[in-house]
Amino acid sequence: MVVPPRPTGSILRSDARSHRRRDEALDRARTLTRTVAVASAAAVAGGALYLSHAIPGHTSATTGTPSSQTVPSTGAPAGTGTGGTAAGSSGTLSPPATTPAPAQSPAPVVSGAS
Amino acid sequence: MAAASLEERTTRYRTTAWSTRVELVVSDPGATVAAASILHAELDRMDRIANRFRPDSELNRVNDARTGAPVPVSTDLFDTLAVACRAAALTGGAVDPTVGDALCRIGYDRDFAEVSPGVAGHLPSPLPVPGWRSVELDEERSTVRVGAATTLDLGATAKALTADRVARTVFARTGSGVLVSLGGDMAVDGPADVRFVVGVADVCDAEDPPETVTIGPGGLATSGVGSRHWLLGRHPVHHLIDPRTGLPVGGPWRTVTVAAGSCVDANTASTASMVMGEPAPGWLAARGLPARLVRVDGRTASVGDWPSGRQG
Numbered sequence: 001m002v003v004p005p006r007p008t009g010s011i012l013r014s015d016a017r018s019h020r021r022r023d024e025a026l027d028r029a030r031t032l033t034r035t036v037a038v039a040s041a042a043a044v045a046g047g048a049l050y051l052s053h054a055i056p057g058h059t060s061a062t063t064g065t066p067s068s069q070t071v072p073s074t075g076a077p078a079g080t081g082t083g084g085t086a087a088g089s090s091g092t093l094s095p096p097a098t099t100p101a102p103a104q105s106p107a108p109v110v111s112g113a114s
Numbered sequence: 115m116a117a118a119s120l121e122e123r124t125t126r127y128r129t130t131a132w133s134t135r136v137e138l139v140v141s142d143p144g145a146t147v148a149a150a151s152i153l154h155a156e157l158d159r160m161d162r163i164a165n166r167f168r169p170d171s172e173l174n175r176v177n178d179a180r181t182g183a184p185v186p187v188s189t190d191l192f193d194t195l196a197v198a199c200r201a202a203a204l205t206g207g208a209v210d211p212t213v214g215d216a217l218c219r220i221g222y223d224r225d226f227a228e229v230s231p232g233v234a235g236h237l238p239s240p241l242p243v244p245g246w247r248s249v250e251l252d253e254e255r256s257t258v259r260v261g262a263a264t265t266l267d268l269g270a271t272a273k274a275l276t277a278d279r280v281a282r283t284v285f286a287r288t289g290s291g292v293l294v295s296l297g298g299d300m301a302v303d304g305p306a307d308v309r310f311v312v313g314v315a316d317v318c319d320a321e322d323p324p325e326t327v328t329i330g331p332g333g334l335a336t337s338g339v340g341s342r343h344w345l346l347g348r349h350p351v352h353h354l355i356d357p358r359t360g361l362p363v364g365g366p367w368r369t370v371t372v373a374a375g376s377c378v379d380a381n382t383a384s385t386a387s388m389v390m391g392e393p394a395p396g397w398l399a400a401r402g403l404p405a406r407l408v409r410v411d412g413r414t415a416s417v418g419d420w421p422s423g424r425q426g
């Protein structure tokens with residue numbers, strides 16, 4: 001039976017070099033991944049900041065999200081009455097819940113220009 | 115609930131603010147004192163933040179900054195500015211909060227009581243207003259940034275917003291049906307079946323309105339050239355500004371009355387209609403807003419479900 005020769009010292013040194021090359025490659029990949037992640041985050045934040053100032057007349061959030069149209073909650077009448085549609089706070093002008101009806105009795109108040 | 119029977123039980127409270135008539139009607143007479151107290155609190159609150167003629171108002175702090183830098187503002191003013199910008203956005207800029215300088219150019223740079231006798235000067239050349247898009251609101255920081263040459267005027271929407279707030283608060287605290295009229299811009303809140311009888315006329319202090327209707331919860335507003343007009347030198351001018359020219363509106367309508375889901379929306383639509391001119395009826399109809407429009411020559415047109423031709 002032929003016994004194969006034991007690895008020599010030069011072969012051991014070759015394995016060490018390949019391991020070092022592998023580790024170096026992994027380091028480069030890790031650095032590249034980190035760089036891409038940081039650059040992406042910076043690009044998103046920069047784009048959001050640009051958009052928040054590029055659409056004036058709208059509110060902008062300072063957390064880096066793109067600006068969004070103002071949706072105030074203060075223009076609506078109470079939600080308990082039938083007039084409580086989201087008027088004043090929605091993206092459209094809301095029609096009345098009940099339309100005006102003709103009346104015959106005297107009016108205590110008058111709608112007119114002031 | 116029948117409007118006529120309700121009418122017999124309502125109580126009315128009247129005062130003045132911002133050079134105009136303020137009226138409060140409650141369906142439960144026992145709620146009158148509380149409702150009047152709420153009314154005055156909200157009038158004071160809005161006056162402190164948005165009165166262009168009050169030197170210490172928060173709005174004037176923004177207008178006086180003129181640096182183009184963000185100015186921190188209270189939540190109240192921020193919300194009021196947001197309502198104004200929303201009105202502008204929904205009307206294609208016809209209702210614009212940056213008309214302050216245009217109003218000053220035609221003499222409306224002080225309380226109307228001092229302007230109404232007439233002011234010296236000449237009609238200026240057309241100059242578009244800076245435009246609502248130049249107003250930047252930062253909700254998180256509660257700041258507003260306007261151009262260095264911009265003066266904000268929140269007259270129309272701030273008044274309507276106050277009416278909505280008063281009506282909402284009165285109903286929430288007292289349970290009474292309530293109608294609030296600030297210079298003819300009305301907000302109604304209350305139980306679903308509450309109704310109030312109101313007149314519709316060119317001006318809010320008309321003694322004999324040509325039309326009478328009942329309205330329920332929501333808003334009713336009238337814009338027109340029949341009030342807040344004065345002489346600038348020898349030129350008759352009024353307070354409704356066309357943002358495209360920076361000059362008083364000169365369209366076909368004398369008065370536009372609109373019913374909507376809130377006073378803010380009704381006022382926004384009526385003011386925009388005055389600015390738009392002939393396209394207004396189609397614009398209102400497309401939004402399902404009942405309206406009554408009176409031409410300069412007195413002819414009347416109705417839009418949507420407005421009870422045309424019915425008079426009280």
